[in-house]
Amino acid sequence: MxxxxxxxxxxxxxxxxxxxxxxxxxxxxxxxxxxxxxxxxxxxxxxxxxxxxxxxxxxxxxxxxxxxxxxxxxxxxxxxxxxxxxxxxxLLPRLDFVTTCLDKYVLMRELEDAGIGVPRTWLASEWPSDAANSASGGLIVKPRSGRGSRGVVVIDSVHDMARVVSEGGYAADELIVQERIRGPEYTVSVVVWRDGEVQAVVPKEVVLKQGVTRYAVTRHHREVARVCRAIQAALRADGPFNVQLCLDADGRPRVFEINPRFSSTASLTAAAGVDEIAGLLRQAVADGPRLTDEWREGVAMVRRWTEDFLTESEFTSHGISPAPPSTADLPGQMSTSGTGAAPIAPVRVR
The missing domain is CATH 3.40.50.20 (Rossmann fold)
Incomplete structure (x- = not known):
């Protein structure tokens, strides 16, 4: 599923x-x-x-x-x-690793305690007002929990910080403030299962990100791979995870987020030679072979819209319709799809 x-x-x-x-x-x-x-x-x-x-x-x-x-x-x-x-x-890491990663403030503290490089990070309720002056690249404000780029704001002044807190809909202790690292960004697939042995680490340099990574290319990077292996050794994910990091001015990886699940760029990982989803599935349910850390550098991903074609019977066999609701499906009434979906409000077009 x-x-x-x-x-x-x-x-x-x-x-x-x-x-x-x-x-x-x-x-x-x-x-x-x-x-x-x-x-x-x-x-x-x-x-x-x-x-x-x-x-x-x-x-x-x-x-x-x-x-x-x-x-x-x-x-x-x-x-x-x-x-x-x-x-x-x-197909997830262990629960304690999942819960740690979902609280970005806790994650930064644990990584820092393990000696893994992270951006300077504060809760918005306790950040020092002179932080904006000492962070030459600016500061990132984002929700303490939540996925992707949702709610992320770049600021460079105390005034901006006050505005973000007052207008963002979050309490100050629900936001974190991070030093902005301006170097190349990487999204890294770390392939590991319950025995704790890292089977592969595949760094992908992010070329363009708009909510999700849209363009990326695989890169061999010894220090990035070392840091990702250190995360597994220190926090024991024992399941697939994805590390988001940037290189600082000295070329050192600084981890700013970890997704405790497969990456949205898992298809690029597979195209480079490490089929992490199918490979771990086979290991989990059919005693399949381990994956190897052998993959091709310089494989570029271009994310695009495409179409797939199937027979009408295949399309309708699910008993679900993607069509807009009929006039019977007004608020307070259930969708006619027969799936128990929640009521769908009508859309007004001007």
Missing amino acids: VTTAGSAPTPGTIIHLREHGFRVVATDVDPAAPGLYLADRGHLVPPGDSAAFLPRMRALCAEEEAVAVVPLVDEELVRVVELAKDGVTV
């Missing part, structure tokens, strides 16, 4: 797994999510941070006889780990 079927990279992941012989069930909150129609089966689920999410996933795993779940969005990670108690393999 693969979640987040509407995310940009997920349809490709679904197709890739099917091509490698896996039966794939996809889930998403949105009936328009394309991955729902490219999987063997598709199901609508509540949001990952809602109380209804885990019961729905538990029922779907039983109905579809799922042996493994590949979660791909942060909001659902803590709840979906519970499926392991039902005998379902969850």
Whole structure:
């Protein structure tokens, strides 16, 4: 079972797994999510941070006889780990690593204590007012929890800081302030499973990022690989994770975030020679072979829109429709898709 079927990279992941012989069930909150129609089966689920999410996933795993779940969005990670108690393999790091990474302030403290380079980081409620003067590249303000680039603001003055706190909708202790590192950015796939041995580290230099990485290229970088292995040794993820870092003015990696799940650039990792998702799935459910740290440098990813084609019967077999709701699907009424989706409010066009 693969979640987040509407995310940009997920349809490709679904197709890739099917091509490698896996039966794939996809889930998403949105009936328009394309991955729902490219999987063997598709199901609508509540949001990952809602109380209804885990019961729905538990029922779907039983109905579809799922042996493994590949979660791909942060909001659902803590709840979906519970499926392991039902005998379902969850392709995530250990829970304590997941919860540490989801609190970015706690993560920075733990990495710093382990001697791993990070940007200077404060809670917005306690940052020193002269920090803006000593950070030549400016400062990054972002929510303490949450995924991707949501809510991230660049500031360079105390006045900006006051405005961000007053207008951002977050309490000061729900925001962190980080020194902005201006060097090249890397997103790094760290391939590891329950034995704790790192099987591969694949650094990818980010060329363009707009919410998700859109252009990137694989790069061999000895110090980046060393730091990522040190993270596993210190924090014991024992599952796949993705490190976000920048190189400082001296070329040293400074980790600013860790995603405790597969990266949105896992397809680039596979194209370079390390098929992390399919490889770890085989190890988890079929005693498959370990992956090796052998991959090609200079493989560039260009993320684009594309189309896939299937028969009408394949498209409609899921019992879900991506079409806008009919006039019967007004607030207070359930969607006519028959999937138990939440009511959908009408859209007014001017």
